Amino acid sequence: MTDAGGVTRRVFLAAAAGAGLLGGGLPETLRGGSPDPPRKPRVVVIRHEALAAEGQGPGPERVREFLDEALKALTADTKAADAWARWLKPSDRVGIKVNCLGYSTRPAVALATAASLGAIGLAPQQIIVWDRTSDELRRAGYDVAASGKSARCFGTDALADRGGAGYGREIVTSGGIGSLFSRIVTDETTALISASVLKDHNIAGLTCALKNFFGAIHNPNKYHDNGCDPFIADTCAAEPIRKRLRLAVCDALRPQFSGGPSLRPQWQWGYGGLLVSTDPVALDRVALEIIERKRASAGMKPLEAEKRPARYLASAQARGLGTADLASIEVLSIGKAWDAI
Amino acid sequence: MSTIDKSEPVAGAAGDARTSPGAPAPGSCKSAPGSCKSASGSTRRALLRAVGGGACAACAARLLAGRGAFAAEASAEAPAAGDSHGRIVVHDARWFERLPDKAVKCQLCPRECTVADVERGYCGVRENRGGDYKTLVYGTLCSLNIDPIEKKPLFHYLPGTAALSVATPGCNMECKFCQNWNVSQVRPEQVESLLMPPENLVRSAVARQCQTLAYTYTEPVVFSEYVLDTAAAGRRQGVGSVMISNGYIREPALRDLCKHLTAIKVDLKAFTEKFYAEQCAAKLAPVLATLEVLHDVGIHTEIVVLVIPTLNDSADEISAMAKWIVKHMSPDVPLHFSRFHPMYRIQNLPPTPVETLDRARKVSMDAGLRYVYVGNVPFHAGESTYCPGCGKVVIKRVGYNVDVVGLRRGSCASCGRAIAGVWSQQDALAFKPKEKAAT
Numbered sequence: 001m002t003d004a005g006g007v008t009r010r011v012f013l014a015a016a017a018g019a020g021l022l023g024g025g026l027p028e029t030l031r032g033g034s035p036d037p038p039r040k041p042r043v044v045v046i047r048h049e050a051l052a053a054e055g056q057g058p059g060p061e062r063v064r065e066f067l068d069e070a071l072k073a074l075t076a077d078t079k080a081a082d083a084w085a086r087w088l089k090p091s092d093r094v095g096i097k098v099n100c101l102g103y104s105t106r107p108a109v110a111l112a113t114a115a116s117l118g119a120i121g122l123a124p125q126q127i128i129v130w131d132r133t134s135d136e137l138r139r140a141g142y143d144v145a146a147s148g149k150s151a152r153c154f155g156t157d158a159l160a161d162r163g164g165a166g167y168g169r170e171i172v173t174s175g176g177i178g179s180l181f182s183r184i185v186t187d188e189t190t191a192l193i194s195a196s197v198l199k200d201h202n203i204a205g206l207t208c209a210l211k212n213f214f215g216a217i218h219n220p221n222k223y224h225d226n227g228c229d230p231f232i233a234d235t236c237a238a239e240p241i242r243k244r245l246r247l248a249v250c251d252a253l254r255p256q257f258s259g260g261p262s263l264r265p266q267w268q269w270g271y272g273g274l275l276v277s278t279d280p281v282a283l284d285r286v287a288l289e290i291i292e293r294k295r296a297s298a299g300m301k302p303l304e305a306e307k308r309p310a311r312y313l314a315s316a317q318a319r320g321l322g323t324a325d326l327a328s329i330e331v332l333s334i335g336k337a338w339d340a341i
Numbered sequence: 342m343s344t345i346d347k348s349e350p351v352a353g354a355a356g357d358a359r360t361s362p363g364a365p366a367p368g369s370c371k372s373a374p375g376s377c378k379s380a381s382g383s384t385r386r387a388l389l390r391a392v393g394g395g396a397c398a399a400c401a402a403r404l405l406a407g408r409g410a411f412a413a414e415a416s417a418e419a420p421a422a423g424d425s426h427g428r429i430v431v432h433d434a435r436w437f438e439r440l441p442d443k444a445v446k447c448q449l450c451p452r453e454c455t456v457a458d459v460e461r462g463y464c465g466v467r468e469n470r471g472g473d474y475k476t477l478v479y480g481t482l483c484s485l486n487i488d489p490i491e492k493k494p495l496f497h498y499l500p501g502t503a504a505l506s507v508a509t510p511g512c513n514m515e516c517k518f519c520q521n522w523n524v525s526q527v528r529p530e531q532v533e534s535l536l537m538p539p540e541n542l543v544r545s546a547v548a549r550q551c552q553t554l555a556y557t558y559t560e561p562v563v564f565s566e567y568v569l570d571t572a573a574a575g576r577r578q579g580v581g582s583v584m585i586s587n588g589y590i591r592e593p594a595l596r597d598l599c600k601h602l603t604a605i606k607v608d609l610k611a612f613t614e615k616f617y618a619e620q621c622a623a624k625l626a627p628v629l630a631t632l633e634v635l636h637d638v639g640i641h642t643e644i645v646v647l648v649i650p651t652l653n654d655s656a657d658e659i660s661a662m663a664k665w666i667v668k669h670m671s672p673d674v675p676l677h678f679s680r681f682h683p684m685y686r687i688q689n690l691p692p693t694p695v696e697t698l699d700r701a702r703k704v705s706m707d708a709g710l711r712y713v714y715v716g717n718v719p720f721h722a723g724e725s726t727y728c729p730g731c732g733k734v735v736i737k738r739v740g741y742n743v744d745v746v747g748l749r750r751g752s753c754a755s756c757g758r759a760i761a762g763v764w765s766q767q768d769a770l771a772f773k774p775k776e777k778a779a780t
Contacts, residue, residue: 101459101460102458102459102460133530157530164531165527165530165531165532167531171522171685171686173686178515178517178685178686202444202455202457202460203457218527218528218531219465219515219526219527219528221461221462221463221464221465221528222463222465222515222526222622224463225463225622259442259457260457261457261459261460262443262457262458262459262460263459264442
């Protein structure tokens, strides 16, 4: 079996050889045909010490090795390109939504994702690495450019010349939210990948794949009451996001288990992981478990005790966005066990 | 202390090379006077856009001067004034408390947001930067107009005068019927704005013969630092200041503002917590507390209620509201019932029937209020002011046409009864808030 830098899969994947095996609320595989009967949604967690390095960390090429391996595990394909092609087609225009507020998604993770998309035939002009503003991207270390080697990269504000500071003109209502969505989503993409970073959040409890899309609306500040619930779920259930979101990739290289969303190095640790799923709710639920276990090992209270229990996950499940029940999620570890903190 | 964050354009992405931050030194513009962009025949919004589209502040000043607008002297005399699109103006906030781990607790409004480092409060215009709390809207005007004071509406305050009316982006509520949501429900970096220091705004008001500065359109509470400084500067130059507010503010900040303001209009959205929670993402009780403080302070206050069919239009609710005003404030507080039109997130309800407004007016007068008005209904008799003693018309209004027909030195010309209100600029500027009663 092909491996990435010497890692081995800890779970035999034969049972998952079929396509379309993933539950959750996202689109079915693009390959067509009848998917297998619904199974548990799968979250792949790939870990390696090379991913846990401090400082600059691994480069995009190295990250891509692990990311491709995780995608293969997600779909049970033997070739990474086949795995990616299940969810994205060469004609797609893909927005890779990173989170640059405070502690940011590493550029290497976004660039690795873009490179893998390139390998299935997407040109750099078809891929945008984006967040709210170009300034935030720059501060997070991204090379902001209208054209790039593997992708374009800019913020919503870069489309200000279209009016509305880069946001649409029509209010989109979804449950409790009423928002303008980024024109990067509505004008520039047919598909989205949530490329979040795993970290604690002082109000929501957790910010990961789902909350990442608060960066797609013009007024996220209005929706932090009640632990951002149900507003995170409502944002992701809104048509512009729901119909485009294909995949969630999470940078868990050095997650932050307290003090988020701002950068607090003293509460980061070398988990050395990447999480991948087509079910963003399931991915967030696994991510939450990782954070909770780390907090417990550090003698911290559970998020529930701090009155920020990530309750938005249940709302997301209720809206059909995915699975929030950990027992109903298949967590597939590659390398060190996902729950070995 | 204000600073400006630079935000560079994305070459080729936006296709829009915005002006570099800050105004050039006087005389440094290489364009011919007024040649940066022509604003001839443009709207004020287009004018602001033109200013934001690459003109230097000096040329913006010329454009504005050519339009007979407000900022000519401001821009010419203050290099800091000008377009702020694409930039964030960072100014120290007041009314907050520092918490551990670089968090802050905002003390400005009843939300009392706990804001982590790099985050913003609910209003979207106050940001924690490394444990220091900053306002991002100090002097960044997204709206600038000369309005009749009746448009606020203030009917018992210097009738027939003009108010230089300004707003910055942001609000601490999210009313689903907001009429100005495109500036109130956005973050400062999402709208074009003109940077206008307090002294410049006051000078503009004086130059345009406006007796009053009005902080309006969005929610002035969220730009209270600017309101406070501008109102203080205005008083020194003989210009009053009125705040058109939702009343969602904590008492200490409110009392600070009242030291410089000369009148306030409060939007009382409804008289139930249910309405405030479901339609405004807020609470009623703090607004009522504000009204009590305003009465205690003694500042001239008027109240507006936007009557929305089925949501806040029951006679019982209106009656309870009016009785509360009589009991906790005064029967002399002017109360305006304004007509709703479908807007923002409430598009499924019809405009308020005029009969509903008439009923609300009658119910309120039956409850003891003396000055009750109907708004947004042209030619309605309820636009005018009547003497509560003899019933004669004191101030006749048709739209914004005002005819003070029966008021003499603040009293009814017919029967001599005092009419509550502020009827001269001298009286307006003489206002001093009463000290808080010792408890």
